[in-house]
Amino acid sequence: MDTMARMALRADATRYFLGYLWWVLEPLLYVGVFYVVFEVILHSGRADFLVFLMCGKLVFIWFSKSVNQAANSITANKGLIGRINVTKTLFPLAVIQEGVYRQMVVFLLLFAFLYLKGYPPHAAWVYLVPLILVNYLMIVACSYIGACLVCIVRDFSMFISLSMTFLLFTSGVFWDVRALGDPHKTEMVLAINPLAFMLDAYRQVLMHATAPDWAHLLQIACGSLALLVIVALVMRRSSQYLALRALS
Amino acid sequence: MLALENVSLSYQSRRKSFDHGAHHVLDGVSLEVYEGETLGIIGRNGVGKSTTLRLMAGILAPTSGKVRQRPGKTASLLTIGLGFRPDLSGRDNAMLAAMLQGASPKQARSYLEEIKEFSELGDSFEERVKTYSSGMLARLGFTTALKTHVDILLIDEVLSVGDARFREKAAAAMKSRISGDQTVVFVSHMEAQVRDICNRAVCLHEGAVLAEGDPVEVLAAYGEVSR
Numbered sequence: 001m002d003t004m005a006r007m008a009l010r011a012d013a014t015r016y017f018l019g020y021l022w023w024v025l026e027p028l029l030y031v032g033v034f035y036v037v038f039e040v041i042l043h044s045g046r047a048d049f050l051v052f053l054m055c056g057k058l059v060f061i062w063f064s065k066s067v068n069q070a071a072n073s074i075t076a077n078k079g080l081i082g083r084i085n086v087t088k089t090l091f092p093l094a095v096i097q098e099g100v101y102r103q104m105v106v107f108l109l110l111f112a113f114l115y116l117k118g119y120p121p122h123a124a125w126v127y128l129v130p131l132i133l134v135n136y137l138m139i140v141a142c143s144y145i146g147a148c149l150v151c152i153v154r155d156f157s158m159f160i161s162l163s164m165t166f167l168l169f170t171s172g173v174f175w176d177v178r179a180l181g182d183p184h185k186t187e188m189v190l191a192i193n194p195l196a197f198m199l200d201a202y203r204q205v206l207m208h209a210t211a212p213d214w215a216h217l218l219q220i221a222c223g224s225l226a227l228l229v230i231v232a233l234v235m236r237r238s239s240q241y242l243a244l245r246a247l248s
Numbered sequence: 249m250l251a252l253e254n255v256s257l258s259y260q261s262r263r264k265s266f267d268h269g270a271h272h273v274l275d276g277v278s279l280e281v282y283e284g285e286t287l288g289i290i291g292r293n294g295v296g297k298s299t300t301l302r303l304m305a306g307i308l309a310p311t312s313g314k315v316r317q318r319p320g321k322t323a324s325l326l327t328i329g330l331g332f333r334p335d336l337s338g339r340d341n342a343m344l345a346a347m348l349q350g351a352s353p354k355q356a357r358s359y360l361e362e363i364k365e366f367s368e369l370g371d372s373f374e375e376r377v378k379t380y381s382s383g384m385l386a387r388l389g390f391t392t393a394l395k396t397h398v399d400i401l402l403i404d405e406v407l408s409v410g411d412a413r414f415r416e417k418a419a420a421a422m423k424s425r426i427s428g429d430q431t432v433v434f435v436s437h438m439e440a441q442v443r444d445i446c447n448r449a450v451c452l453h454e455g456a457v458l459a460e461g462d463p464v465e466v467l468a469a470y471g472e473v474s475r
Contacts, residue, residue, distance in 0.1 A: 003344065007333075007340045007344065008335070008336070011337075011340070012331075012342075013337040064425075077333075080348070083307070084324075084348050085306040086309045086348055160349070240307065240308050241309070243302075244308050
């Protein structure tokens with residue numbers, strides 16, 4: 001899995017003139033586009049909007065890009081699947097591993113940016129470790145489900161892509177879930193949408209040195225882990241069915 | 249060593265043609281592979297030869313019937329052309345293929361120079377596979393396949409492509425490989441190859457076994473249906 005991921009990253013880097021620079025350029029350009037729209041044109045009204053946006057958007061891109069690409073990973077490797085009886089979780093995991101390598105660099109960039117903007121490293125940043133781990137579990141669980149669905153019916157690829165756009169607008173990437181005016185509404189959004197909770201938790205840790213809601217984080221971790229294990233078992237049991245679907 | 253018992257395989261086609269969308273690839277196929285033999289499978293395009301090998305390799309499961317394999321024995325399917333990742337170099341693809349067939353990273357790395365030399369790819373070995381001609385792909389595929397060490401070798405048309413000189417070289421390498429006690433199941437369109445290499449042959453026709461036994465007799469039966 002790791003070998004596949006590193007080979008794909010190297011191949012990706014050699015494809016473009018700017019090579020590995022795209023690892024940071026791409027997320028920065030996304031942030032730039034959102035900054036122009038929501039700060040320059042629409043005047044968000046927050047003094048720290050750029051920091052707020054980067055904390056949310058850079059984490060969101062990790063999730064959305066990994067899930068989107070992993071969802072298509074089994075069908076993208078049908079040549080290999082037709083040749084070797086290999087566990088199908090390998091393909092989404094390799095794509096997720098690519099994202100992990102990229103995100104490590106993106107997090108370093110985010111920390112450097114926070115430091116420059118007056119948010120020096122704080123002891124509370126240690127809370128990032130469980131946050132990142134739970135974030136990873138969420139990505140793996142969603143990717144496994146997506147990869148199975150797309151393998152069985154290709155059209156799910158469109159739904160997953162559309163779902164990411166839906167999540168972009170509903171997870172508080174460029175708006176603050178805590179500034180909705182109605183505390184019940186905030187609670188509801190955080191309870192219904194785990195991604196909104198995660199983005200908010202990253203901001204609480206990085207910008208306000210506040211611990212996340214551990215009980216809520218544990219719920220998301222357990223839910224993701226349970227889903228991940230169940231879908232991985234289903235994928236293992238139906239490996240040959242998935243191969244047939246990928247090849248047909 | 250390996251047996252298919254009344255095996256059928258069908259799947260729902262994306263296009264609603266055939267039998268209400270169901271495409272029957274194999275229909276009640278029974279055949280056995282004995283230890284140390286080289287079994288040839290022949291038949292026209294689309295009769296289910298490659299599917300039979302995929303069933304034997306455990307890549308696909310039959311819709312009905314059983315695939316029995318002696319416990320502890322490994323089977324590996326060697327095909328060419330398919331399975332390469334076009335965005336990766338020949339070297340990376342060879343490394344990946346070796347690792348997916350069970351080699352450790354160290355073992356896989358140790359094969360690479362030999363693969364580069366036998367495949368005669370030269371500097372192209374470091375280039376992305378999407379720039380390869382079909383002949384180059386065939387050379388890389390065959391050479392990577394040659395390095396595999398398994399109990400049952402399932403070979404799908406690997407000797408049918410590439411230029412004539414490489415084909416001869418590949419056939420010689422494959423013959424020396426299968427002359428030992430290696431069990432081989434071999435799919436080919438080329439009658440001469442089946443006659444030369446195989447101890448026994450099976451002819452598939454319309455998803456079922458048409459003839460089985462001595463290669464010369466089976467080729468004669470194949471000749472009649474392929475006319």
